[in-house]
Each structure stands twice: as structure tokens, then as C-alpha cells.
Amino acid sequence: MNKKIIIRTLEKIAVYMEIKGENPFKVSAFRKAAQALELDQRSLDEIENVTKLKGIGKGTGEVIADLIATGKSSVLEELQEEVPKGLIPLLKLPGMGGKKIAKLYKELGIDSAEALKQACLDHEIQKLPGFGPKSEDKILKELTDFESKPGRHPIWKTEEAVKFVEEILGAIEGISEFSVAGSYRRTKETSKDLDFIIATSDPKTVKEKLLAALPVQETIASGDTKVSVTVEFQDMIDIDFRLVAPEEFITALHHFTGSKDHNVRMRQLAKSQNKKISEYGVEQPDGSIATFTSEADFYAHFGMPFIPPSVREDGREIDRLEELPNLVALEDITADMHMHTTWSDGAHSLPEMVEAVRSKGYSYMAITDHSQYLKVANGLTPERLLQQNAEIRELNKKYSDFDILSGTEMDILPDGSLDFDDEVLGQLDFVIASIHSSFQQPRDQIMERILTAMKNPLVDMIAHPTGRIVGQRDGYDPDVEQLLDWAKEYGKIVELNASPYRLDLAVEYLEMAQEKGVPVAINTDAHAAEQLEVMAIGVKHAQKAWLKKDNVVNTWPLERLRAFIKK
Incomplete structure (x- = not known):
């Protein structure tokens, strides 16, 4: 259990309550409790009694205590039973929040994507206060886009399902080896289904135990050596299990x-x-x-x-x-240069993240909390950033075999300016620039914003350069070839964000970066210590583009990185 899990649970409860039509003050209480935790710069382990924080009341405190004690929330589980399941996928539609969904459900009885689409086609949506014809057209377009990607599950969703199934397989006696296979094992961005290979000398018993342990919604096929089922894990997902003799496993x-x-x-x-x-x-x-x-x-x-x-x-x-x-391999990685702590929206404190990175055997790291523009992420003001910078300098004195770079993930603002001035940036070791806002601006405007960051000699890297979320949004549509040409011209690093939600840059653009001689950093963008593990997915994604070790900057010794930045 960590702070981010509690924050996400409180926010999820608020959304479910909103959809259900609960008292707005009650909904607000859960959001305020989440914010109180977010703004506190300590990690969960450093807070003596989290339920006593200002902004956390009796009800929210009980939920937090429940989470810490059991890892679950009975309040959330009850809400999940009460709110129609068909409403939850609607949250994935851009601009569709809990309040809007609650109104659609209450006023029109809409309880699924299918019902929402029909209401749009019947022009019922535009009649509701606060919607109108433009809103109706936008919702219909988003629904159509959503339906155009049928049967494909993004890697961040299949990753969770794989872990869930692996826990089950690991607990079944009679299995000597098992592994996920198929497109997920090849690190494809999306998968139609999942495949598992199971080595066993007792397939009949193993199959029975497996079916008993899985949340099976439908059995598609069940033979002596193959089981195909539909499992409910967030969404429905089809899984094929092949049961083979141990000697046939490989x-x-x-x-x-x-x-x-x-x-x-x-x-x-x-x-x-x-x-x-x-x-x-x-x-x-x-x-x-x-x-x-x-x-x-x-x-x-x-x-x-x-x-x-x-x-x-x-x-x-x-x-x-x-x-x-x-080809770059996981054992080549010597650093992680994009992560967040409790100073902004991370789950763990600065010292905790440092120890987590050191435990991976890396030789250096960069702390890059959000800048002030991103208020929703508790972004740092110049004063707070320099306070953190001083703490990093002090912390560095503890280590003779490890270096902590002070940095920032600085927003490129909608008007094209940068969130910090050069006087502040000049005091940092590593400066990331990224776009988190105004994705709908015309491409020319987006490119002008990126060019501003490229031209600034104190900016070292452009993070998640297209802003995409795999299987969910395309991002802000930059001209990536031009972006890479600028990176080459102005000596910038481009990021491969290893989060399975992003994998940004995509494979085709990583190939282009390598061809142009633009260096790439594979970073986790970790908001909690356990998220440092996604480096493995990032490296596999890099391999799909045939990225060479020498083209990946966080395989370099720190001296080489510093020389590149100085140049």
C-alpha cells in the first residue's frame, strides 16, 4: 500500500458517488481527502497517522484506515455493485466525467455505450441542459472512434491481466513452468487476447484447478490440452491456455x-x-x-x-x-532520468525513490518533479524547486558510488513560453520539457511550442514527445520528423517513455530517431517506486525499433551524458 493507491481509490470513490448522484458535499469530501494526501510531501510511511491530516474527515479517514489494514475499500466495493457497470466505460470518452454521466443516466436512463449512441442518433442528448448539438456530435464522434478499435486491449491493461493470471498459475500445484506467449510476450502495443503455455504432467487436474480459480464468464473451448475462456478482468478478455508435457514447453x-x-x-x-x-x-x-x-x-x-x-x-x-x-538490453541500463516524488504527485519521498533506484544497481538518476503550471499534480514553484535542489545536493553527499541529478519536468505552456525562467533552470542538472495541455491546438502552434523548448540551451530532453496514451488517445499530433530534425540540430535527447500507458515514442519514430542520430533516453516516468519496474517494457519496446545500446543515453556513464549536455 502506498499513497498513490490511496489517492486513486479516494478519487475513484468520488467518481462513483458522482455517477450515482450522491450529495456533492460528500463527493467533494473524498476529493479533498485525495488532495490533502497529494499535497503532503511525505510518503505514507513517513506520515505518523494519515487519518489525522487536515482535509481528511471521519468518513474518508475510515476508508483510508480500511485500505491500509486490508488493501481494499468496502465503500468502493459497495459502489461498484450499485452503479450500473455499463456506465464505467463511458469515463474513457474524452470530456465525459461523473457529473455528465450521472445526468445522462438520471434524465435519459442511459446505462451503456450502446444506449448513449442511440440517444445521440435520436438527438435526445442535445435537448439536455448543458449539452447542445455540438456536444452531441462530439460524443457521437468519440463513441465511433472508440468502436473503431474493437477487440484490441492496450498493453497497460493486458499487463495487469497477465500479472493476475500469473499469480493464479504460481499457486497451482502440478505446474512445473508457465509463461505468457503471443503478442503480449512480443511487446505489441495491443493484443486481441492472451496466450499462456503451461508445463504439467497432470493436465486434467491442473485444468480443473485453473478453471476453479479464474473469474470465467464463458468457456469457449475445453479439451485435454487446451482451454479457451473469457475472463472478467476490468473488461472482458479472452485467454487461451495450452497444457503441454514439461519436455515440450520450450x-x-x-x-x-x-x-x-x-x-x-x-x-x-x-x-x-x-x-x-x-x-x-x-x-x-x-x-x-x-x-x-x-x-x-x-x-x-x-x-x-x-x-x-x-x-x-x-x-x-x-x-x-x-x-x-x-541491441539495447535491460542489463545495459545504468540510469533512470524521469521520475516523481511526493514533492509533486509521486507516492514516495525523495530519499525513498533514491534508495529504490540504487537498489536496481544503477549508477545515477534524475529527480524530475512537475513544474508549477501543472497544479493538479502539485507542481513545484521556483521556490520549492530550489528547496528540493538543495535537498538533493545534501543527499548526494551520502553516496560515493551514486549520483542524483536535480531536475524538473517543466511544462511547455499553451502560449509557447516555458514554465521556469533561465535563472532557475541554470541551477539544475537535467531539464525535461513536455506538453501536458491544450492538445487541440493546431499542429503549427504545437510545433512552435516544441521549438521554443528545443532552442533553449538549458533544456536537455523532450519527454513523451507525442503525448499519446496507448489505445486511448493519439496525443497532440506533432510533425515528429521535424521534431527529430530539431532535436538533432539543437542537441536534444528525445524520450522513450517506458510507461505501458505511453510507450512514447512509437516504434516507427524510434527507428527514425536512430537513423537521424538523435539520442534516446528510456525512462520510467515513475510516480511510485514499484513503477521503476516498467523499464523492462520500455527496453523491449526499444528493441522492436532495433535501438542500439550506444544510441540510448541512459546506458552511458554519467561523464559522457554530462559532456553531451555541456556540448
Whole structure:
């Protein structure tokens, strides 16, 4: 349990109450409690009694105590039972908050996306106070866009489902090995469904235990070695489980990881050696079946190096084997240069984040809390930023083998100016500039804002350069090729934001950055210590673009980074 989880739960309760039509003062109480926690610069462990904070009343205090004691909130669980489930997905529509959904439900009985679409087509929405024809057209467009991506689950949603299933599989006796496979294992941005390979000598018992443990809504197929089910995990998601003998595990994992084109090339290669690949093993020229203890052994059997799942896509990876040794890997990462603490909207304090990063074996890091414009994230004023800067300088004295860079994630404002002046920026080690507002501005205006940051010699990196959220929003539509040309011209780093929500830049733009010689930083944008783990997803995403280690700045020693920034 950490502060961010409590804040998100309080905010979720407020939204559910709003949709339900609860007293606005009650809704406000939960938002005020969330804000009280957000504005407190201490982490949960540093607050002696969180329920005694100013802004937290009896009701909200009980919810917080419940969360700390049990990890759950009975208040939220009751609300989730009471509020029609079809209303919750409507929150994903841009501009659709709890108040609007409550009005649609109360006035028109709208309880699902389908009902909302029909009401738009019947022109019922525009008749409601506070909506009008333009609002109705906008809602219909957003619904249409939402429906145009059917059956694809973004990686940030499948990641949570994978963890949930892995916990279940890890607790079932009789399973010797298991792994997710398919497009998720290849780090695709979206997946139609999930695939798991399970090694067991007792498939019947394992299958029974698995079906009993999963929240199955529908069983699509159930055979001796394959189970296909629809599981309710936030949204409905289809999952295929393959139960194989332990000795078949590796070849089955390779086969069901794919991609189809990769498997075709591998079968062609095997055929050229008078062998035959199947999910059960590799048939040898003498008719015997070879099995393997690792995928590295599987590839070595054909005289090849291990090919990471992330690059097994179009089959052409077979022709690029000589590039694999230079591909960036997780063990190459020596730093994380974008993260947040309780000074702004993070869950853990500055010292806690430092220790969390050090425990990963990195040699340096950058603290980059939000700037003052982002009030919703408790952004730092110049005075607070310089106070934090002083604390970082003092903290650095503790370590002889580790460096903490003082920094900021500074907003590029809607009018094109930067959130801090050069006098403040000049006192920092690492300056990130990013856009968090006015996404609907024309492209020319967006590009002028980015150019302002590019031209400033004190700005070192442009964060999440397109502002996209995978599977949810496209961002602010910059001319990315021009952005990268400017980065090259003005000596800036561009970010690959490793958060599975962002993965920004996308693969095609990372490829373009490398071609142009623009350095990339893979950063977690962590708002809690546990989010530092998403570095692994970011590295796999980088591998999909065939990013070389030397092109990723947080594989560099600090001296090289400082020389680049100075230059």
C-alpha cells in the first residue's frame, strides 16, 4: 500500500458517488481527502497517522484506515455493485466525467455505450441542459472512434491481466513452468487476447484447478490440452491456455509466441537442415525428436543466437542476426532520468525513490518533479524547486558510488513560453520539457511550442514527445520528423517513455530517431517506486525499433551524458 493507491481509490470513490448522484458535499469530501494526501510531501510511511491530516474527515479517514489494514475499500466495493457497470466505460470518452454521466443516466436512463449512441442518433442528448448539438456530435464522434478499435486491449491493461493470471498459475500445484506467449510476450502495443503455455504432467487436474480459480464468464473451448475462456478482468478478455508435457514447453512457447512470419522463416531454416519444427519439438533427420531446456538452446540447435521475442515480427529479423549483440538490453541500463516524488504527485519521498533506484544497481538518476503550471499534480514553484535542489545536493553527499541529478519536468505552456525562467533552470542538472495541455491546438502552434523548448540551451530532453496514451488517445499530433530534425540540430535527447500507458515514442519514430542520430533516453516516468519496474517494457519496446545500446543515453556513464549536455 502506498499513497498513490490511496489517492486513486479516494478519487475513484468520488467518481462513483458522482455517477450515482450522491450529495456533492460528500463527493467533494473524498476529493479533498485525495488532495490533502497529494499535497503532503511525505510518503505514507513517513506520515505518523494519515487519518489525522487536515482535509481528511471521519468518513474518508475510515476508508483510508480500511485500505491500509486490508488493501481494499468496502465503500468502493459497495459502489461498484450499485452503479450500473455499463456506465464505467463511458469515463474513457474524452470530456465525459461523473457529473455528465450521472445526468445522462438520471434524465435519459442511459446505462451503456450502446444506449448513449442511440440517444445521440435520436438527438435526445442535445435537448439536455448543458449539452447542445455540438456536444452531441462530439460524443457521437468519440463513441465511433472508440468502436473503431474493437477487440484490441492496450498493453497497460493486458499487463495487469497477465500479472493476475500469473499469480493464479504460481499457486497451482502440478505446474512445473508457465509463461505468457503471443503478442503480449512480443511487446505489441495491443493484443486481441492472451496466450499462456503451461508445463504439467497432470493436465486434467491442473485444468480443473485453473478453471476453479479464474473469474470465467464463458468457456469457449475445453479439451485435454487446451482451454479457451473469457475472463472478467476490468473488461472482458479472452485467454487461451495450452497444457503441454514439461519436455515440450520450450518449443510450444516458441511456437505460440510467434509471430506467424517468424515461425515461417524458422521452419524454412529447419527444412534446409532436413529438420522439422513443431510445437512438440524438432524432428531430426533420423526421425528422433529433440526438445530443449531454454529458447537459447532451441536457437543454438540451428546455429543461431537467441532472438528476443520483441523482434520476432516480420521474419526479417533472421537476416539481422549480426545486429543482435548491439541491441539495447535491460542489463545495459545504468540510469533512470524521469521520475516523481511526493514533492509533486509521486507516492514516495525523495530519499525513498533514491534508495529504490540504487537498489536496481544503477549508477545515477534524475529527480524530475512537475513544474508549477501543472497544479493538479502539485507542481513545484521556483521556490520549492530550489528547496528540493538543495535537498538533493545534501543527499548526494551520502553516496560515493551514486549520483542524483536535480531536475524538473517543466511544462511547455499553451502560449509557447516555458514554465521556469533561465535563472532557475541554470541551477539544475537535467531539464525535461513536455506538453501536458491544450492538445487541440493546431499542429503549427504545437510545433512552435516544441521549438521554443528545443532552442533553449538549458533544456536537455523532450519527454513523451507525442503525448499519446496507448489505445486511448493519439496525443497532440506533432510533425515528429521535424521534431527529430530539431532535436538533432539543437542537441536534444528525445524520450522513450517506458510507461505501458505511453510507450512514447512509437516504434516507427524510434527507428527514425536512430537513423537521424538523435539520442534516446528510456525512462520510467515513475510516480511510485514499484513503477521503476516498467523499464523492462520500455527496453523491449526499444528493441522492436532495433535501438542500439550506444544510441540510448541512459546506458552511458554519467561523464559522457554530462559532456553531451555541456556540448
